[in-house]
Amino acid sequence: MTGAVTGQTGQPLAEFRLEVRAWLEAHCPASMRQPLKAEDMVWSGSRVEFASSDQRVWFERMRDRGWFSPQWPREYGGGGLSRAQVQVLEEEMRALGCRQPQFNLGIWMLGPVLLEFGTPEQKTEHLPGMSQGTVRWCQGFSEPGAGSDLASLRTAAVPDGDDFIITGQKIWTSYGDQSDWMYALVRTDANARKQDGISFILIDMKLPGVTVRPITLISGKSSFCEVFFDRVRVPQRHVIGGVNKGWSVAKRLLEHERSAMGKFSEGSAPSHDLVKASSGLLAGQGSAWTDDVVRAAMEQEAFGWTMARLREGAAAGQDVRSLAALVKLVQSEQETRKYELLHQLSGWEGLYAAGDGPDQASPRLPEGTLGDELTRLWLLAKTYTIAGGSSEIQLNLIARRILELPDGADASRRPS
Amino acid sequence: MSLLLNAEQTLLRDTAMAMLADRSPVSLLRELRARENGPGHEPALWDEVAALGWVPCWWPEQHGGLEMGFKGVGALFEAMGRHLSNLPLLSASVLGPSLLMEAQTEGERHAAWLEDISEGRMIVALAFEEQDRHDAGNALTRLLAAGAGASTSANAQGLLNGRKRFVLDGAAATHLIVSAMSDNGPTLVLVDVHAAGVSRQVRRTIDGRRVADFEFHNVAVEVGALLAVGERARAALDQALDRAAAVLAAESLGVAEEAFERTRQYLQQRVQFGVPIGSFQALQHRAARLKVELELARSAVAAALAAFDDPGLAPSQRALRASLAKALTADTTERVLNEAVQMHGGIGVTDELDIGLFLKRGRVIQMAFGDARHHRQRWAKLKGLA
Numbered sequence: 104m105t106g107a108v109t110g111q112t113g114q115p116l117a118e119f120r121l122e123v124r125a126w127l128e129a130h131c132p133a134s135m136r137q138p139l140k141a142e143d144m145v146w147s148g149s150r151v152e153f154a155s156s157d158q159r160v161w162f163e164r165m166r167d168r169g170w171f172s173p174q175w176p177r178e179y180g181g182g183g184l185s186r187a188q189v190q191v192l193e194e195e196m197r198a199l200g201c202r203q204p205q206f207n208l209g210i211w212m213l214g215p216v217l218l219e220f221g222t223p224e225q226k227t228e229h230l231p232g233m234s235q236g237t238v239r240w241c242q243g244f245s246e247p248g249a250g251s252d253l254a255s256l257r258t259a260a261v262p263d264g265d266d267f268i269i270t271g272q273k274i275w276t277s278y279g280d281q282s283d284w285m286y287a288l289v290r291t292d293a294n295a296r297k298q299d300g301i302s303f304i305l306i307d308m309k310l311p312g313v314t315v316r317p318i319t320l321i322s323g324k325s326s327f328c329e330v331f332f333d334r335v336r337v338p339q340r341h342v343i344g345g346v347n348k349g350w351s352v353a354k355r356l357l358e359h360e361r362s363a364m365g366k367f368s369e370g371s372a373p374s375h376d377l378v379k380a381s382s383g384l385l386a387g388q389g390s391a392w393t394d395d396v397v398r399a400a401m402e403q404e405a406f407g408w409t410m411a412r413l414r415e416g417a418a419a420g421q422d423v424r425s426l427a428a429l430v431k432l433v434q435s436e437q438e439t440r441k442y443e444l445l446h447q448l449s450g451w452e453g454l455y456a457a458g459d460g461p462d463q464a465s466p467r468l469p470e471g472t473l474g475d476e477l478t479r480l481w482l483l484a485k486t487y488t489i490a491g492g493s494s495e496i497q498l499n500l501i502a503r504r505i506l507e508l509p510d511g512a513d514a515s516r517r518p519s
Numbered sequence: 520m521s522l523l524l525n526a527e528q529t530l531l532r533d534t535a536m537a538m539l540a541d542r543s544p545v546s547l548l549r550e551l552r553a554r555e556n557g558p559g560h561e562p563a564l565w566d567e568v569a570a571l572g573w574v575p576c577w578w579p580e581q582h583g584g585l586e587m588g589f590k591g592v593g594a595l596f597e598a599m600g601r602h603l604s605n606l607p608l609l610s611a612s613v614l615g616p617s618l619l620m621e622a623q624t625e626g627e628r629h630a631a632w633l634e635d636i637s638e639g640r641m642i643v644a645l646a647f648e649e650q651d652r653h654d655a656g657n658a659l660t661r662l663l664a665a666g667a668g669a670s671t672s673a674n675a676q677g678l679l680n681g682r683k684r685f686v687l688d689g690a691a692a693t694h695l696i697v698s699a700m701s702d703n704g705p706t707l708v709l710v711d712v713h714a715a716g717v718s719r720q721v722r723r724t725i726d727g728r729r730v731a732d733f734e735f736h737n738v739a740v741e742v743g744a745l746l747a748v749g750e751r752a753r754a755a756l757d758q759a760l761d762r763a764a765a766v767l768a769a770e771s772l773g774v775a776e777e778a779f780e781r782t783r784q785y786l787q788q789r790v791q792f793g794v795p796i797g798s799f800q801a802l803q804h805r806a807a808r809l810k811v812e813l814e815l816a817r818s819a820v821a822a823a824l825a826a827f828d829d830p831g832l833a834p835s836q837r838a839l840r841a842s843l844a845k846a847l848t849a850d851t852t853e854r855v856l857n858e859a860v861q862m863h864g865g866i867g868v869t870d871e872l873d874i875g876l877f878l879k880r881g882r883v884i885q886m887a888f889g890d891a892r893h894h895r896q897r898w899a900k901l902k903g904l905a
Contacts, residue, residue, distance in 0.1 A: 378902055385904060390896075393905045397895045400902075401819075401843055408818035412522050419523060429811045501810055502803035506783055511798035 119188055123195045130164045132157035136200040147171070147205040148239020149283050162236065165204040172210050172234045175218065179226060180234030208277075209233035209240035213286050216303075216356045220344035229284075229305065243273040243287030243306070243330060244353065251496050253288070254297045254350065258332060260289040260304060262339070267291070267304065269312075269335040275490065279315045279328030282308055286356075292347050303349035305341040312336075322482035360491070375480075377403060377441045384448040392448070399440050406433050425505045432497035435487035446481035449474045453481070520829040522821040524594060527587055531576065532594035539602040542567065545873050548603045552727030558691035559729030560605040569639025574612045582620055582633050589762070589827035593769040593820065600773020603873075603880050605728050607642050607688035609763060615643025617762050618696050618707060621755035622746035632709075643709070644692035645759065646683035646733055653889045655760060662701040662708060662740060677701065677745070679708060679716075679738040687887060689731025690721045696746065697735070698756060704749040707756065708740045715739070726880040758834065761841035763888045765823040768844035771884045772813070772820050775848070775855040778877040779809055782859040789864075802862065809855050816851040819844040839901050846894035852881040 134157045145151065145158055153159040165171060168182060174189045175181020184192065195201075210233050217226060232238030249256040258271025269289055276285070285306045292300030308315070312335035318327040344352040381396045409426060416423040446453045452474025488494045502508045524532060542564055551561065568574070577592040578584020592612055599606060615636055619629055635641035649659055660681025679699060686695065695710045695717075712719055716738035721731045747755050786797030786806060796802055823844035826837040856878040860867040867874050889897070899905035 378904065382904060390905065393899050394892075394895060397899045397902075397904060401846060401895065401898060402815065404843055405815040405819040405847055408522065408822040409815055412818050412821060415521060415523050421523075425810070426814060429814055433811060433815070495804070498804040498807040499800070501807035502800075506803075506806055506810055508783070508786055508797040508803050508806065509795045511794065511800060511803075 116187055116191060120191045120195060123192055124199070126168075127195055127199050127201055130161075131199065131201045132161055135161040135202050135204075137202075138200070139202045143202070145205045146239060146278070146281065147207045147236030148281070149237060150239065150281055151205075151236065161202070162204045166234075166236055169234060171205060171207075171236055172214060172230075175214065175230065175234055179230035181230075205236050207233060207236065207239055208242060209238060209284075212242070212356050212359050213240055215359045216352055217343060219355065220303075220352050224340070225343065232283075238284055239278070239282045241276050241279050241282035241285045241308075241328075243276055243279075243285045245275045246272060247274050251493055253353075254301065256288055256290060256301065258287070258289050259293070260291050260302060260337070262291075263336070265340075266336045266338055267342075269304075269306070269332045269337055271332050273330040273332075274318075274327075276315075276328045276330050277326045279308075279330045280317055284308060285330065286343075288349050288353055291349075295347065298350040300347055301349040301353075302346050303343045303352040304337060305343065306332075306335065306337050310335050310337065320483070321485065322479050325483075374438065375441065375445060377444070380445055381448055384445070384450075388448070396444055396448075399437070399444055403437050403441070406437060409433070425501075428497070428501050428505050431492060432494055432501070436494060438487050439484040442477065442481040442484040446477045449477045453478050520825045522818070522825055524590055525588075528591045528594055531587060531591050532598060534571075535573070535595050535598040536601070538567075538571070539598055539604050543599075543602050543604040543606075545603050545876060548605060548727050548876060551605050552723075557729075558607070559688075559727075560607060560691060565606060565639055568606055568608070569637075573608065574639060575616075575633075575637040576612070578616060578620070578633075578637075582616070583630075583637055589765070590821070590824045593766055593824035596766040596770040597773035597776075597820075600770035600775075600880070600884075601777040603726075603774070603876055607644075607691040609766065610644040610688035610692060611636055611639065611642045613762050613766055614645040614759055615641075615694070615696060617759040618645065618746060618755055619643070619709075621751075621758060622707070623748070623751045624743070624746060628743050641694060642688060642692050643694045643696055644686050644688045644731075645698075645763075646686045646689075646695040646710075647698040647756070648685045649681075649683060652886065653893055655756075655889075657705070658698045658700050660697060660699040660735065662699040662706050664702065665739070676742055677708075677740045679710065679735045679740055682732065682734045684732045685722075685887075686731045686733060689719065689733070690729035692731070695733065697733075698752075701748065705752040705756070706748050707746040707752045709744040709746055710735070710738060710740065724883050726876070726883045728883070754834070757838065760888060761834075761838050762827060764841040764845040764894070765820070765827065767884050767888055768816075768820045768823060768841075768848040771848040771852045771881060772816055774877050774881045774884065775813060775816070775852040778859040778874060778881075779813060779855050781874065782806070782862050785863055796862075805858060806862075809858055812851045812854065816844075816847045819847045835901055839898060842889075842894035842898045842901070845889055846891040846898065849885040849891040849894070852885060856881045 134155065143154065145153065145162055147162070153162065169175070169177060169180055170182050170192065172180070173182035173184045173192055174186065175183070177183040214230060214233050217229060221229070233240070244253060246256045246258060258269065258273065260267035260269045267289070271289070273287060279285070285308055287304055287306055288301050289304055290300055291302040294300070306313070312333040314331040314333070316329045316331070318325055318329060320327065377396065377400050385392055385396060409429070413423050413426040413430070416426065455474065503510070547561060551559065572585055573595055575582070575584040576587045576595070577589050578586070580586050595608065599608065616633060619632060622629065632641060632643070636643060647658065648654065658681070660679065660683065662677045662679050665676045665678055679697060681699065683697060686692065692712055695712060697708050697710050699706050699708060710717060716736040718734045719731050721729050724730055746752070783806060786802060787795055789796050797806070819840075823840040826832050826840040859874050860878060863872065863874055866872050869875070896905065
């Protein structure tokens with residue numbers, strides 16, 4: 104199974120491509136070349152579960168090549184590939200329709216900043232768990248009092264010998280209940296300027312004093328959790344990038360979040376096609392309905408062309424900042440609007456509660472009728488324009504960075 | 520097919536921007552709109568434009584063109600939009616030639632016409648509107664066979680009767696391509712504006728240009744002037760209308776982009792309450808939304824222009840993209856200009872400030888060749904939604 108793929112830098116790329124293609128063809132099971140649905144996603148970590156033996160085989164083969172994290176050094180369990188080789192690997196995987204063998208925030212978000220800011224000891228301690236898929240990571244940034252204004256976070260880390268004692272609360276932690284470790288922002292200096300008193304720290308979720316509670320949304324069960332810290336003792340060696348230097352680490356990490364979002368959307372369930380989904384529902388509804396759908400569909404199409412411009416422009420070395428700045432805003436608003444329309448088009452079907460029993464705190468999951476699914480997605484879509492930098496934050500960024508409009512009197516309270 | 524301009528097209532755009540900034544500033548529009556008579560453009564500038572090869576820039580080489588692609592001519596329209604230039608390029612470069620090149624009757628006269636057009640001597644406008652707003656439906660104008668029904672042959676000499684409205688570049692036109700119904704179905708004929716039986720009424724438009732209404736009374740149409748009949752005529756007309764929609768979308772985008780840029784600078788400079796008004800979040804968010812809309816519209820325009828450079832694309836796909844671009848730019852330009860006026864405050868509603876000129880140009884382009892409602896309906900039909 105080792106094959107001839109060396110991945111050494113300096114090997115001609117064309118040769119590398121042929122070897123990669125041959126290896127993928129020989130080792131990626133046919134069922135792992137089918138489009139991925141949300142329920143097929145393999146989340147690595149100590150609780151990893153496989154729905155089929157093909158999933159397990161594909162996971163293990165890619166893991167053993169170091170191709171969960173192909174660009175990382177081999178000493179940390181990575182593939183040791185050059186950037187160009189990684190691109191070839193991604194292209195070949197796309198061409199064959201190979202699924203991502205696993206999903207893990209560690210590899211896409213924490214890993215890159217650990218490689219940049221971590222000490223050799225920290226890298227040795229944490230990177231192999233990501234590259235080998237044994238440790239699942241979650242993110243602890245937002246707090247009840249620190250959403251858009253993240254730097255005002257208050258979860259406190261107080262030094263005590265070689266440790267910090269952490270007390271406070273995080274919220275909107277995706278899969279907090281499924282994760283082994285958390286990377287978190289904590290306050291280590293209450294008196295400094297708010298961005299200067301923050302540290303980036305790694306926390307073992309099994310430590311005494313950590314409590315995780317899933318959040319029920321208006322759409323029902325969700326992956327979001329609240330995480331409570333009650334005098335949790337964390338060794339100081341788990342601080343990344345230095346005490347009170349966490350803000351710049353977090354900013355870098357959020358840059359990686361953007362590219363990770365692209366991978367997530369590639370791997371997640373296909374979203375409804377507005378024109379296809381509405382064409383049946385529109386029959387006999389009249390021109391006002393049609394016009395609403397057409398407006399939304401046309402804007403989606405224009406967004407599709409905008410993404411094409413972004414890709415082409417970036418490849419040609421053009422300045423594409425003004426395009427990159429609108430992606431999150433437009434994508435999330437268009438998804439929200441699409442499900443507004445589809446839910447309303449579904450008529451009474453979208454108004455029935457699921458099941459025959461009494462109203463549950465956790466009402467419905469997607470099952471059965473289209474109405475059920477559209478109701479859930481209509482409600483879930485409300486999170487899209489809030490999570491990951493709300494629409495208002497995106498507009499601030501466009502106004503200030505792209506349009507270069509002047510700072511206002513209230514600018515100090517907004518993210519820079 | 521790339522959405523980006525290639526090196527040659529980029530050079531064309533940059534040259535056009537510099538040339539129009541120098542020779543066609545907005546002050547020229549103020550001068551032109553004050554003129555009593557004339558074609559609505561500055562003839563000396565038109566000669567320069569023709570000498571630069573703008574007219575045949577996108578035409579295929581076999582028709583004497585420079586093969587710089589439809590994205591190339593689109594870049595010219597965007598530049599004209601940015602400077603509010605009055606130039607009859609829509610008729611001279613796009614409408615007339617598109618129809619002549621698609622015509623089923625070909626001959627030496629076509630080549631001679633295209634040469635005259637390419638050098639700016641001949642301007643062929645399209646006369647097809649008959650209603651109160653854009654309507655690509657069947658024409659009431661009739662082409663009747665000349666010998667009282669003796670011959671129904673498509674090549675027979677005929678007589679043209681009817682009226683056409685809102686002919687863009689109509690004051691500058693030397694010739695018209697007129698859409699008419701004949702016994703053989705939709706028909707396109709070439710008519711000299713000075714031919715017997717043609718009467719022209721020039722109308723000023725709110726944006727300082729001149730269009731014309733035409734009446735035709737027993738206008739004799741020679742055999743060689745009959746360009747296309749039946750399905751061929753319908754297809755040629757559809758294609759020309761889609762090309763026009765695409766370049767007008769580009770022009771509209773230029774109008775909106777320039778007005779937005781001027782507004783952005785005003786927000787940076789205008790001080791009230793002791794601070795630049797652009798520091799107010801209420802205005803920042805509105806400006807940011809306009810910027811996003813402009814980028815989406817720009818993408819739609821790029822896709823529409825590129826569609827005409829892609830020989831593998833079906834006409835219905837081009838139609839979808841042209842309608843997308845025209846609908847989006849119509850709405851976006853309306854919103855951007857309304858916000859531009861509002862954000863300028865009192866000065867924004869004065870004739871002294873140029874913003875009002877952009878508002879008016881935007882409105883004329885919006886209505887020409889179909890507004891957003893028209894193109895959304897058409898898009899819905901093409902998509903099977905209506």
